[in-house]
Amino acid sequence: MSVAGHDPVLVAGAGPVGLVTALLLARAGVRVRVFEKREALSRASRASTFHPPTLAILDELGLADTAVSAGRVVREIQYLDGAHQVLARFDLSILETETPFPFRLHYEQADLTRDMVGALRRLPNAEVRFGAEVVGAETVGSQVSADIRFAAGREKVTGSWLFAADGARSAVRESLGIEFDERPYGTRVLRVMTRQDLDSVIPGIAPLSYVFNDEGSCSLLEMPDCWRIILRVPAGISERQALDRDWLGERLGRFFSSSDLREPDFVSVDIFAVSSAIAGENRAGRIFLVGDAAHLTNTRGGMNMNCGIHDAYAIAGALIDTLKGSPASMLERRADERHEIARNELIPRTDQKVARADDWLREVRGCADDPDRSREFLRSASMLDIAPRVKPHRESLDG
Ligand SMILES: Cc1cc2nc3c(=O)[nH]c(=O)nc-3n(C[C@H](O)[C@H](O)[C@H](O)COP(=O)(O)OP(=O)(O)OC[C@H]3O[C@@H](n4cnc5c(N)ncnc54)[C@H](O)[C@@H]3O)c2cc1C
The missing domain is CATH 3.30.9.10 (D-Amino Acid Oxidase, subunit A, domain 2)
Structure with missing residues (x-):
């Protein structure tokens, strides 16, 4: 079954997690629209550690060679x-x-996001819009509707699914009323x-x-x-x-x-x-929370972005399978597994290192x-x- 005939998948946020989501879907032929509230990619220095499974994901996305040759192999x-x-x-x-x-x-997170936007721009079925703030989103029947603020005004954009990768202060999560109880270290x-x-x-x-x-x-x-x-x-x-x-x-x-x-x-x-938090849910209808929008933890061991990239890969990968005919229950199960991993493995694992x-x-x-x-x-x-x-x-x- 073709994955191309559906409404586009919407992605809120052009951080590493939103961009991995978009690239995986777009390379599989899915139409993707990314909305980023900033006018340009953030150049702030944040994550630097990329673990082996993340490198395997980047390799599948055609990004590992550049990163490995420019980064420091440890x-x-x-x-x-x-x-x-x-x-x-x-x-x-x-x-x-x-x-x-x-x-x-x-390798600098900001260098990876630059590489990813470059790769997305080469795909005809992917769009990255800067200066586009997702104010909220909801599932309406078999679609999603996102409320987006552009410089020229607000617009409702519809899609088939939405990935909220809009970071720790996620406006999408907020609009869905999902709790996020932050505990500062x-x-x-x-x-x-x-x-x-x-x-x-x-x-x-x-x-x-x-x-x-x-x-x-x-x-x-x-x-x-x-x-x-x-x-x-x-x-x-x-x-x-x-x-x-x-x-x-x-x-x-x-x-x-x-x-x-x-x-x-x-x-x-x-x-x-630094704080620790986990969203009450990581899915609501046709909307998934991924990356910092879904979980936060301390920087020791360099795991939070890696875990977010794994969320994106697992859930967007399951969505591709669903678009090709697999039951939607598989997609939900995959999202639930990621939520359990963040709650039961990621946060305790990083906490153990600092306690x-x-x-x-x-x-x-x-x-x-x-x-x-x-x-x-x-x-x-x-x-x-x-x-x-x-x-x-x-x-x-x-x-
Ligand atoms: C100093 C430091 C070091 C770190 N080191 C590591 C490390 O080595 N390894 C590791 O795994 N993790 C590390 N982390 C954590 C890592 O940086 C984050 O987990 C990662 O940035 C999360 O990616 P994300 O895409 O989910 O969110 P973000 O990187 O926060 O990206 C969210 C994007 O969404 C945009 N946005 C926000 N709101 C909206 C909206 N309403 N509409 C549209 N766009 C919106 C933002 O502008 C941003 O571009 C570190 C963090 C810090 C601060």
Whole structure:
């Protein structure tokens, strides 16, 4: 059965999750219309970690080669003590029998969204509209109706289905009356980007390393052109205080010798509040919530966007099957599975990493010493156990 004869599928939001949804559907021949409230793609630096199953999805969408060649491939993870001695080391190559991508990729989220819009623009059945804010949406019979605000005024747009990928403050979710109970974490994330090569500070450092001392931990991620140093800001410290040079210097001094880091090499210093939340439902009629619109968690382990991309792939993939004649109950079941994964796996898994640093480190060290536990640890850290299976959808272009 052809997938092309239906009303277009509407997508709210041109973040990574909305764009994966749109690209998967459009490459399968489905007409897709993406509405993004900004006038242009966001260039803000946010997610950087792409896990193996996400790379397999990007590969199916024709995006992995560009990302892998421009990004930083990470095959080794180190856990270090306060004196920068290695406590535990993991080699992701151990996963090579399970995935064609036995590594993580450090790549800017904003570079991926740019790649995806470029790919969508080459498809005649896909449209990306900027300056188009989805104010609300509802299911009306066998269609969806979205209320969209353009510069010239408001318009009702109809489609066959709608994916709400409009982020944590989702207006679509709000218009459907779906609850989203956000729980802020006690700490916020402070991120320093530096052009300094941290290998000169910690010789032999892996491109993903964690330093643990009595006061907590800090994460070090190598990007293609800089390093990200990620620290936690305790409750009670204001944003202004945390960005103050003295406070920052003192905090960094807990993990590095004072002369180690060269401040002139800092590219930026940002602070982010993080919270955890799960939508009461991730579907209502012919509307699905995906990505941050459906779930939020802390940044440790780099999982929330990855999980959102997996939502998009699983649910949009099931929609393609439905458009080709599979029962709609399969589509609903797939959406429900994604909701359960976010609730029962994603949030507890990332919470575990921040709750008790000492327990977590003990667990990590136990795994590193045992090959079977090491493999299980990396499967879980790479989300291989909770990601959808990748299968080609492109063939359905022929109907
Ligand atoms: C510092 C930082 C580091 C992170 N690191 C990682 C990481 O390494 N790995 C990871 O997996 N996750 C990470 N995350 C989380 C990740 O950035 C998010 O999970 C991801 O952006 C979610 O993608 P999304 O497409 O669902 O939502 P968003 O990226 O928020 O995109 C939503 C889009 O919808 C648009 N929009 C909003 N409202 C409307 C509307 N009403 N109508 C139309 N358009 C609308 C927005 O302008 C935006 O373009 C990090 C987050 C931060 C802040």
